Amino acid sequence: MDTSTHIVMGVGLAGLATLDPNVSSSPYMATAVLATTLVASNAPDFDTILKLRNNAVYIRHHRGLTHSLPALLLWPFIVSGGLMLFFQDAYWPTLLLWAAISVFLHVFVDIFNAYGTQALRPVTNRWIALGVINIFDPVIFGAHIAGILLWIFGVPPGPTFAVIYFLLIFYYLWRYSQKQQVVRQARNIHPTASHIFVLPTIRWHKWHLVIRTPDMLYVAQSKNRVIHFFESYTFDPIPNDPVMQAARSDKNLAAFLSFSPTYRWEMEATDEGGYEVRFVDLRYRSNGYYPFVAIVKMDAQMNIVTSYTGWVYSEETLRKKLKIIT
Structure with missing residues (x-):
């Protein structure tokens, strides 16, 4: 969540x-x-500081180690122990308990986003992303704001938030059932699909889709239970040629590939006699543009000249970022 x-x-x-x-x-x-x-509710996201290094490090590690199984055990002790320095007369077991609940809930709700977490690390480094709840959900946020306002106006907060969290359980179940309905609709249209990637949006009735069949990739949207198709691309596995292998040694492209499960790629010769390799994540489509990209530019000897991965919303902006990095 945000x-x-x-x-x-x-x-x-x-x-x-x-x-x-x-x-x-x-x-x-x-x-x-x-x-x-x-x-404690924000502690697992302290790895946001990785943005100060570069996008590749941030993309590769955000929601990784800080959301892992060891972190679930360590954060409560770190947070509650640190706050005991400021609240020396507090009953530490109670602080530890609510720190543990807060950290667990943070990681748990992040699993339901499309971004996901490596919550089972080190058992597995696989990203767990259920794609049920948008990173900002107005219902979840609004329910908490309503509860806080009732608390301010004197309504007992304990029973209030107990009811709110009870109802939110059913909201999550409802959203999960809505996603599964979208998946079934997509599979009815493409019964040979090997993967169906579904991303929630801020609107209940709208979902982004990428449908992968053995030969094609289809980018679509489910709106009001009707699937609309936008683009389709031939599904080409990443080739094992020298140019692509050189590009994949770049840290920015490696970070992109560690995070993105569905993408298309392009490889072309440049006017300068070198090569340009580009990957775009098909899950994120905004006004006909795919803003999450990785690009690697190489010279004729396949030495990496410049590269970038991250979010850009125009080709002009991307070119500017590449020049700055160079």
């Missing part, structure tokens, strides 16, 4: 924590738990 949602979820969990007698009986403990749930 940062704003994780923040309101931190507040919501602090409200839910008031059902704990150790919290409800002490304003001091209530404040300590609020600080704990706010920090």
Whole structure:
């Protein structure tokens, strides 16, 4: 989920924590738990600092180690132990409990996005992305805001957020059933499809799709339970030739391939006598343009001259970024 949602979820969990007698009986403990749930609800995303290095490092590692099984165990101790420095009279087991709940919920809800997490690392480094909930969901965010407002106006927060989280369970189940319906519709149209990638949008009735058959890739959209097709591309596996192998040694392209499950690629000679290799992620389509890309430029000897991976929304912007990196 996005940062704003994780923040309101931190507040919501602090409200839910008031059902704990150790919290409800002490304003001091209530404040300590609020600080704990706010920090713990955002702790797994502290790896956002990797953006300061470069996009390749960020894309390859964001929601990786910090969302892994060891992290689920370590973050609660780190957060609760750190906050004990500021709340020295707090009951530490309670802070540890709500830190653990907050961290677990953060990683759990991230699994339902299209981006996903490596939540089972080190058992497996596979990205787990259920593609059910958009990275920002107005229902989830709005439910928390409503609960916070009721809390401000004097409604007991414990029962309020208990009801909110109970109802959100059914919301998640409903969204999952909606996605499965889209998958079934797509498979009815293309029964030979080997993979059907479905991405949620901020609108309930709209989903992005990429359908992969043995020979083709179809980019489509499901809107109001009707599938509309946009583009189709021949499905060509990545060739094992010297140019492509040289390009795949680049850190930016390697990061892209570690993250993107469905893409198309282009390889062409440049006017300067070198080569340009480009990959575009077909899951993300915006106004007919695919903004998540990786591009590698090489000279005639297949030495990498410049490369980039990330989000760009025009060819002009991409060319500018390549010149800056060079």
